[in-house]
Amino acid sequence: MPKADSLQGSLDLLVLKILSRRPRLHGYAIMTAIQSMSGEVLRAEEGSLYPALHRMEEAGWIRAEWVTTETGRRARLYELTRAGAKQLDLEESRWRAVTSAVNRVLRMA
């Protein structure tokens, strides 16, 4: 079972991607989304998720807003900004480039 550490720089990409599909999620929902969409393979731990969220917020890629949910609880919902969408494109193409390069190496070896 890979640990959070194995997310290795892909955490930003995953968060941005998820927020691009499903806007306005809170931190816990993002965490569970990563877990379920990766077929329980990937897991983002709280200890790295929140610093990442706050960092991206300061960078202006995502923005957050306090709302009161249907259950009457206050939650901090994140959504993608325009700068974040651009960043997502960038990271996606970088990811593809890296994985295809790694795959090529694996095939040849």
Add this chain to the structure above:
Amino acid sequence: MSIWSRVANVFRLDRTSREIDEEFAAHMQEAIDEGRDPEEVRKAFGSLLRQREASLDIRLLGWLDSLRSDVVFGWRLLWNAKATSAVAILSLGLAIGSSMSAFRIIDALLLRPLPIREPERLYALFRKGIGPDGRPRTTASTEYPLYRQMRAAVENQADLIAISYAARRDLTYSSDEETEKAYVQYVSGSMFDKFGVRPALGRLLTGNDDLSPGAHPVAVLSYDYWARRFGCDPNANGRRFRIAAVEYEVIGVAGRAFTGTEPGTITDIFLPTMMNEGVTQPNSSWFRTFVRLKPGASANQIRDALSPIFQAYQEELAKGFKGWPKDRLQQLLSNQLVIEPAAAGVSGLQEEYRVALVALGVLVTLILMIACANLANLMMAQASARAREMALRVAIGAGRWRLIQLVLAESALIALSGAVLGGALAWWSAPLVVSMINPPDHPVRLVLPADLRVLGFAAALAAFVTILFGLGPAVRASAVKPASALKGGTGPRSRRRMMHVLIAAQVAFCFLVLFDTGLFTATFDRLSNKPTGFAADGVINVITGGRPPQSVLLWQQVARQLRSLPRVETVALASFPPLSGSMEGGFVAVNGGQPGGALVRFLSVSPSWFGAMKIPILGGRDFEESDASPGVAIVNQTFANVYFNGESPVGRSFETNRDHGMRCRIVGLVLDSRYDDMRGPMAPVVYLPFRSVDANGQFRTARGAAFVLRVSGSNPLALVPMLRREITRAGPGLLVSRIVPQTELVEQQTIRERLLAMLASFFAVVALLLAGIGLYGVLNYSLLQRRRELGIRIAIGAPARDIVRRATVDGFAMVLAGAVTGLVLALLSVRYIESLVYEVKATDPAPLILPALILFIAALLASVPAAIGAVRIDPVEMLRAE
């Protein structure tokens, strides 16, 4: 965007961390709601505190946050030690305020560029040579025909602009009875255009207003004058006024910023140069020549092009000088043309006060240094008191930089408070100092803006002093060794050594300030107590002008009428009062020989003028009503010494080059008195009868003269309204220009010296006070440090004398070292202030012994508390406490 939110988050720290906590709580609640084990959820998060710190680090500007907390901490420290902080801030405020005042005045007078287009391209021409007193002299005056030649010669490289000296002139708007005064400058018509000055009303002078002599009676007002005299009334345009015999029409008002080219004087009215009668006179020099370089031209190039024209003109002019001594002519011809930058304008005030202001600038810098030394010692003492705290900070992982920042933040707080206080002080004091330069009738008006330049200076000064007094203690504090500090054993010896060096420096600076103050006050004392040779008390001068020039008989007639007024004892006439700034010079030959080299002063006076001034007649007689010039003369003692080897000159004759050559028989000899300056040696003076006739035997007319009245009783100025009334009634055609007591004319000779002496004395008191506080503080601190040692000494029976000596000997050694250094500095400083002191020698014992004595007494006073404290140490209590 992001940087701002991070800056903003620093200042809403509580809210930011609350939000982070809340988000974590919501997360955990969500997880628990999904049926997870609460214990597990909490474990997953790890240390909440660390999580929060990690997020905070992202959301805050880290260095700003630590800076903020340091400032808050520093403020608390300052607040807790209110008395010490107040003294520190007050003394620094005083020092910074003095520095800022000095800067404002120096900047406004000497440095600030004129508010014109490209001021850096403005230069002015001067002629450099030897003055009549044999000393180097630089003047700016130019003759108009010469100006015309020079202007044509460099047409392609530069624009030449003639601007006359701002002169206070009488003018009338409606009737001739109501004269007013205004500063008038004759300027080249092209000046406004070349300077890029725009009109606030109407139009400005142009080249077309300056074409032929006497043909352009138009005037431009300065904004300041327009506001003061007309309340900014647009109808001022088109108003007419008269100066001398000419009626001028106002055609416009210059833009607000432009106040003329003479810092210290705000010009009221600009007239075209063509309206000055000097434009056609080849030997009348009455204006400054400004040079505005065209792109690509250099100042030296212009000078090289103009010098030959200047020399040729001088030689041509000298040919017309009859009756001049040869060496005088030679001096005149050796004048060189020089060109100097004039971006800051050119004024007599600049020349007179340049050295004085720089000297004051140095004094305030010394005060600032003394205040900084005090603060450095204070910070150092505090740092040692905080050594344990610092050690603790290091022990839990604070970096060296962080500690430096912590101490510097506190220093910066003090510096900033001091700067604010100083700013307020400078706001108030700079105009006050300028208002003290107040010669009667033409007080200095200096534009003192408080703009970015001044603010920038204040900010730079605050930063500079923070570094100066804060950095040393900060670095020292950061070098703390936790192990030894926490154990309680510190090595205060090196710290004390540093403090002692600072004390010595303080004393040295203080000595220098006291010494220079001594010189300045002695100079003022000498000059103001110098005998003038006449009795100024009770003499009023009524300076009047004739419009048109009136016969000398009219003046005599009015003088006779004034004699009948109450309180008036004597009435006489003079062409002008002594020490009023006027001078008429000429050369004299005796026995048909060559003219002598001394410049002889001339003054026309009526009979009984010597009586009114109480100048004793030593031989011969006073003028009589029947005497007329040319023919007879009275001379002073110096004249007799120079031309007759001290023998009685009565009955002898001399020739002079004045009035195209005339011969006079000396009928009287009087005691020397001051004529046009207080400083130099007495000048040879020739008095001529006020009543003068021309070549055809007709009585001459005079443009102006002074009624000289000796009055009885106190407050002679109470007579002013009556005098005005009487002169207007008795002498139609005479305008009262100014009424001034002779005492005021004498006092105006020492305005600069009085100002210097006053300000220097103030600074000396401040310096002494600060140095005293500093010494007291350091002695007290060392006492605190050495309580244990002294306690033990007392316990084993050391006599009180010994204890006192031990507690204070270091301090006195420092005072001695400082005083010796100060003495050397003082002797070195003398040659820079030579031009400011008068008849005072630096090597006299008095100016050296006095500061030393004062310092010694101050040191004694400052060390009394430490000495008492040392003797009172109770060894039992002290040792028990250890």
